Amino acid sequence: MKKYLKYTSYLMVGAALLVFSSCKKFIEEELVTTLTEDYYKTDNGLEDLVKSAYSPLQWKFTGEQSYCMYNFGTDEFREGDQFNNVRYNDYDANLNANDAFVNGLWSNNYAGIRRCNQGIDLISKFDNPASPILGTTAQKNLRIAELKALRAFYYFQLVQQLGGVPLVTTVPTDPQYEFPRASIEQVYNQIMIDFKEAGPALPWRYTGADRGRATRAMAYHFMAKAYLTRGSAVTDKRGQKPTDMDSAIFFANEVVVNSGHALEADYGNLFSAAYPDGVIPQLGENGAAPLSNKAKIDANNASNEIIFAAQFSSNLNLATNTNNQTHLFYPSAYDAGIPGMTRDFFNGRPFRRLRPTDYAIDIFDKINDSRFFKTFQTVHYRNVASNAGLPVWNASNAPNPSLVGRPRVGIGDTAAIYIVNSLDRPLLNSQVAAMRYNVVFARYRQTAVGAPVTSDFSNNKYLTMWKFSDPIRLTNTNNEARGIRNGNFARLGETYLILAEAYGRKGDYTTALTYVNALRNRAAYKSNEARSPQIWQYLGGPNTLGATAATNLATTALFTTNAASELYPSNVSSTPDRFIHFILNERTRELCGEFYRWEDLARTETLFDRTKLYNPDISPSFAPFHKLRPIPYLQMIAQTINGKPFSPSDIIAYQNPGY
Numbered sequence: 001m002k003k004y005l006k007y008t009s010y011l012m013v014g015a016a017l018l019v020f021s022s023c024k025k026f027i028e029e030e031l032v033t034t035l036t037e038d039y040y041k042t043d044n045g046l047e048d049l050v051k052s053a054y055s056p057l058q059w060k061f062t063g064e065q066s067y068c069m070y071n072f073g074t075d076e077f078r079e080g081d082q083f084n085n086v087r088y089n090d091y092d093a094n095l096n097a098n099d100a101f102v103n104g105l106w107s108n109n110y111a112g113i114r115r116c117n118q119g120i121d122l123i124s125k126f127d128n129p130a131s132p133i134l135g136t137t138a139q140k141n142l143r144i145a146e147l148k149a150l151r152a153f154y155y156f157q158l159v160q161q162l163g164g165v166p167l168v169t170t171v172p173t174d175p176q177y178e179f180p181r182a183s184i185e186q187v188y189n190q191i192m193i194d195f196k197e198a199g200p201a202l203p204w205r206y207t208g209a210d211r212g213r214a215t216r217a218m219a220y221h222f223m224a225k226a227y228l229t230r231g232s233a234v235t236d237k238r239g240q241k242p243t244d245m246d247s248a249i250f251f252a253n254e255v256v257v258n259s260g261h262a263l264e265a266d267y268g269n270l271f272s273a274a275y276p277d278g279v280i281p282q283l284g285e286n287g288a289a290p291l292s293n294k295a296k297i298d299a300n301n302a303s304n305e306i307i308f309a310a311q312f313s314s315n316l317n318l319a320t321n322t323n324n325q326t327h328l329f330y331p332s333a334y335d336a337g338i339p340g341m342t343r344d345f346f347n348g349r350p351f352r353r354l355r356p357t358d359y360a361i362d363i364f365d366k367i368n369d370s371r372f373f374k375t376f377q378t379v380h381y382r383n384v385a386s387n388a389g390l391p392v393w394n395a396s397n398a399p400n401p402s403l404v405g406r407p408r409v410g411i412g413d414t415a416a417i418y419i420v421n422s423l424d425r426p427l428l429n430s431q432v433a434a435m436r437y438n439v440v441f442a443r444y445r446q447t448a449v450g451a452p453v454t455s456d457f458s459n460n461k462y463l464t465m466w467k468f469s470d471p472i473r474l475t476n477t478n479n480e481a482r483g484i485r486n487g488n489f490a491r492l493g494e495t496y497l498i499l500a501e502a503y504g505r506k507g508d509y510t511t512a513l514t515y516v517n518a519l520r521n522r523a524a525y526k527s528n529e530a531r532s533p534q535i536w537q538y539l540g541g542p543n544t545l546g547a548t549a550a551t552n553l554a555t556t557a558l559f560t561t562n563a564a565s566e567l568y569p570s571n572v573s574s575t576p577d578r579f580i581h582f583i584l585n586e587r588t589r590e591l592c593g594e595f596y597r598w599e600d601l602a603r604t605e606t607l608f609d610r611t612k613l614y615n616p617d618i619s620p621s622f623a624p625f626h627k628l629r630p631i632p633y634l635q636m637i638a639q640t641i642n643g644k645p646f647s648p649s650d651i652i653a654y655q656n657p658g659y
Contacts, residue, residue, distance in 0.1 A: 013121070022107045029580075035646070040122060043133040048324050049119045053150050054212070056112035057310035061487035062322040062594070065101040065323050067329050067354055069161065070339075070595035073626070074607070075614035076360045076588055077597075078331065080352035089615070090623040096115055097633035097659055105161060106632050109154040113168060116151035120144050121171045145201035149214040149222075153489075156226055160599045162626045163656060170491040171480040177640045181631075185239025195223035196248040211302070211311075212486075218260035218308040221490050224252035224498050227601045231505070235625075236605060238260045248502040252495050257306070261492045262383040264305050267523050270491070272296045274346075274466040276370075277378040277532035281346075283412045290346045290381065292471035301486045305428035310487035319474055323482035327470040329353040330593070331377075332577045338439050339390050340382035347473040349479060354460035358615035359416050360592060361420060361443075363567060366534070367541035368548040371523045372420075373532045376463040393437055399436060408438040418463055419443060421538040426453045439513055465593045493519055493590050497583065509556050512579075516554050519590055524552040556587060558582055562653035569613055602627045625658030 056333040060066055068088035071077050079089055087094035123143050126180055129135045130413025134143065151169070158165045166179035182190075189606070199219040206213050224247070255261065264270055264613050273296045275281045281290035295316070301309070313319045331350035335343040343349070344555035356376065384390075399635040416439035421427060426444040441456040457463075470483035496515040504512035525531055525548040536543035559578040562568055572581050587600055601607035608624045636646050636654055646654065 021180070022283070026480065031592070040118070041126070041424050043126070043128065043135075043458075046123055046126060046143070047133055049115060049122070050146060052312070053112055053115040053119060053147060054152070056115075057489070058312065058320060058487065059104060059108040059309055059327050061312075061324045062320065063325060064329065064353070065104060066326050066595060068101055069105065069629075070598050071354060073611060073615070073618070074597040075610045076357060077354040078617045079582070080355050080457060080462070082352035082357040084353065089284075089465060089617055090619040091626050092619050093621065095626075095630070097630040097636070097655060099630065099632070102162070102629045103632035105636050106158070106165075106635050109158050110168075112154040113151055116147040116154070116169050117169060119147045119359055120151075121441065123147075123547045135143075135590050136219065138321055141201050141357065145198040145402065148194040149198035149202065149219045152191045152198065152219070152226075153214075154223055155187055155191050155194075156222060157448055159184060160229065160603065161189070161629045161632060177638070179639055183239070184237065185537040187275065188226060188239050191226050194546065195219045195226070199223070205307075208472055212309065214308070215259075217255050217261055218490065220251040220259075221257050221307050221495050221498075224250075224255070224495070224502075225250045225490075227251070228502055229500055229599075231502075232605070234515075234602045234605055245505050246500040248498060249506075252498045252502070255495050259303075259307075259492075261495075262304050263492055264303055265522070265523055267371055270300060270303060270305065270373070271467040271469070273471055274377065274469045275513045276373045276444075276530075277417075277534065278373065278530045280412070281381060283381075290383070290471075290544065294472045295472065297472055297485055303491075304570070305492045306446060306486075306488055307490040307492060309489055312484055312486055314472070314484040316474060319484075320483060321482075323474060324468075324470070324485050324487055325481050325483060325508050326468040326487070327473075327483045327485070328481060330465045330466050333460045334416070334464070336481075338416045340384050340409045340438065341380055345473065345476065345480075347383070348469055348471065349481065349575055350464075352460065354465070354593075355457075355459055356592075362422075363565075363588050365552065365565065366420065366532075366539055368552040369520065369523050369589065370525050370529070370531065374466060375467060375592055377416045377419060378463060378532065378534065379414055380412055380416045382409050386412065395557060397433075397560060400503060408436075416438060416441065418457070418461075419534060419538050420463070421534075423453065425538065425540065427538070430461060439588075454577045467593055481497050494596070495585075495596050497587055497590060500586070501580075501583045504583060505576075507576075510560075510581065513554055513556065516586055518555060518588075520552045521549050523589075524549040543617070554586075569609055571586070571609070579608070581610075584610070593618050623658060631655050632659035 038050050047625065064085055066084045072088040073091060079086060112114070114135050123134065123140050126140065127132050134140050141421050142570045157451065158307065160597065164181045164187055165186045167182040167186060168179070169190065198214070199216045202214060202216040202219060204216045204540060206215060218345055226247040228465050230238045231240045231248065233240045268276060273293065275290065276515060284291045284373045328349050328351040330353070332355065333350050334341050334347055337349060346565045353535045387407050390407040390409065392405050393408055395404055398404045402408045414437055417437050418441045419427065420443050426446045427442045428449070428450050429445060429447050432440050432442055443455055443457050444453050446453050468485060470485050472484055473480045474482040474484060496519055500515035527547045535541035557563060558566055558580040560575050566582055566585055568578055568581055572578055586607065598607070601610055611618055612622065631654060636651050639646060641650055
């Protein structure tokens with residue numbers, strides 16, 4: 001149920017009724033039919049106001065803006081065959097100031113900022129020593145710190161995508177219509193002030209009912225990332241300072257050492273609702289679709305590696321109308337063209353928006369590093385109970401005569417496999433024909449040795465990234481889209497990479513590699529850990545199940561030389577430059593698809609070169625100015641300058657270059 005908060009919306013004329021929806025760990029909602037402004041001057045009202053400041057966090061994960069603004073138009077993903085919003089991958093003329101997603105980014109983050117400002121103002125003025133909620137200075141300071149951390153976070157989201165934006169840190173007493181853009185430097189300064197003031201007053205982390213609130217770990221993680229982002233600039237002007245890397249190191253180290261957050265022992269535990277190749281799933285009733293497991297998603301949501309996440313509820317009474325929909329966008333078409341497969345909840349709804357680029361596939365060490373097979377789905381197990389219409393073995397292809405006339409794939413057997421062989425190891429058609437698998441998608445194959453190499457991978461049949469797979473969802477209604485995963489903004493794995501990059505930018509590569517290798521050690525296969533048979537069947541790896549920790553460690557040779565494994569662009573030749581691209585590669589191996597990539601490439605000033613090189617769907621209209629998004633037209637025409645509406649020249653002056 002909903003509780004309504006009425007307030008004047010920033011940067012849009014007039015008042016609005018906005019709903020704050022469930023942050024399931026710490027918001028308990030009740031129906032309130034009528035509320036006055038006086039309610040938000042009470043302790044309970046102020047608590048509700050603070051909780052409402054979390055609601056805009058959900059927007060990023062509730063629709064197609066998730067992949068469009070963060071994963072499309074980069075080196076990691078290209079278009080599937082059922083793409084929407086292709087302007088974000090092609091950078092065509094449709095990506096302009098009238099875009100609904102940039103307007104949503106603006107309005108949602110400013111809605112959060114507005115609530116933070118209102119809460120800071122009213123809590124500062126609240127004076128009731130008898131209140132059990134806000135009766136002490138410490139209680140009030142805790143909530144003010146929480147709101148400052150959220151405000152800094154909302155501004156950080158805006159500045160990374162839009163550059164300089166209006167800075168509003170107080171509640172206007174009269175209607176306000178003039179909002180000049182602050183410089184990027186000024187926005188970063190405000191972000192640093194808020195995070196620094198918030199951090200010491202917050203607990204390092206919450207467990208139980210308060211999980212999901214802003215913490216000191218959240219504030220310090222994002223403060224470190226803000227310093228890293230500001231200091232990453234070489235040609236851009238972000239107000240960068242020589243001490244930015246030292247500051248990033250200090251605050252990231254505080255999180256690693258003092259927060260109590262810890263890396264998961266197994267990388268796969270972060271996204272364990274699906275099954276990696278090499279692990280046979282438990283089948284459901286009558287041997288059909290694999291069983292779903294809500295406990296796994298609950299464990300993923302509660303992982304101690306997660307530092308900050310938008311909370312989504314599995315309770316229909318508390319869930320939003322959309323909930324987390326990111327699980328929809330990555331599956332390929334497993335439910336068509338593969339005998340023995342039909343759409344089910346476990347494999348998800350295949351919206352087919354994004355397919356991984358060759359770069360995203362090739363940058364992984366598939367033999368030593370488990371992250372590839374724990375990121376991408378390479379096998380589908382039969383989920384159709386009936387044998388009717390399924391292909392059967394005949395006398396010419398049956399592995400033994402007893403199988404003639406029987407289905408080529410039994411219940412629970414492999415219905416289709418994606419073989420991720422490399423270009424120098426193409427499979428012959430005769431090899432594929434001899435396999436027991438009914439359907440094989442070979443990444444590289446040829447009719448005969450020396451013949452042209454072709455690929456079975458396409459924009460309809462490709463590797464599914466299943467980090468966000470959600471086989472439960474809110475209801476078991478056919479095609480239910482509302483998922484129950486939380487939307488992760490930060491986890492400790494990224495904190496390690498922030499430390500690694502900051503040390504490397506200072507030239508301390510030895511220390512940088514200690515943090516990279518902490519993640520690589522976690523990602524290495526352990527002795528007798530289940531792993532994909534592809535490793536020894538098609539990739540040239542060993543057929544023994546030994547540990548790979550020693551062979552998975554990074555050394556300085558990976559960026560002091562043009563190591564073939566790192567796929568460096570041809571114009572990258574110095575050790576410092578190669579290190580930045582090495583870190584970007586490492587971020588793909590650890591964080592692929594987790595809604596960081598566009599901002600990573602923009603902040604490192606590599607967006608144009610890497611995307612042009614690795615994403616074949618990019619159009620000729622892609623240009624360096626696309627490192628920022630357009631300022632929304634609706635937000636400009638809602639403003640005035642010197643009491644007058646924006647003129648065409650005012651709009652041009654306010655807009656980012658190129659739009």
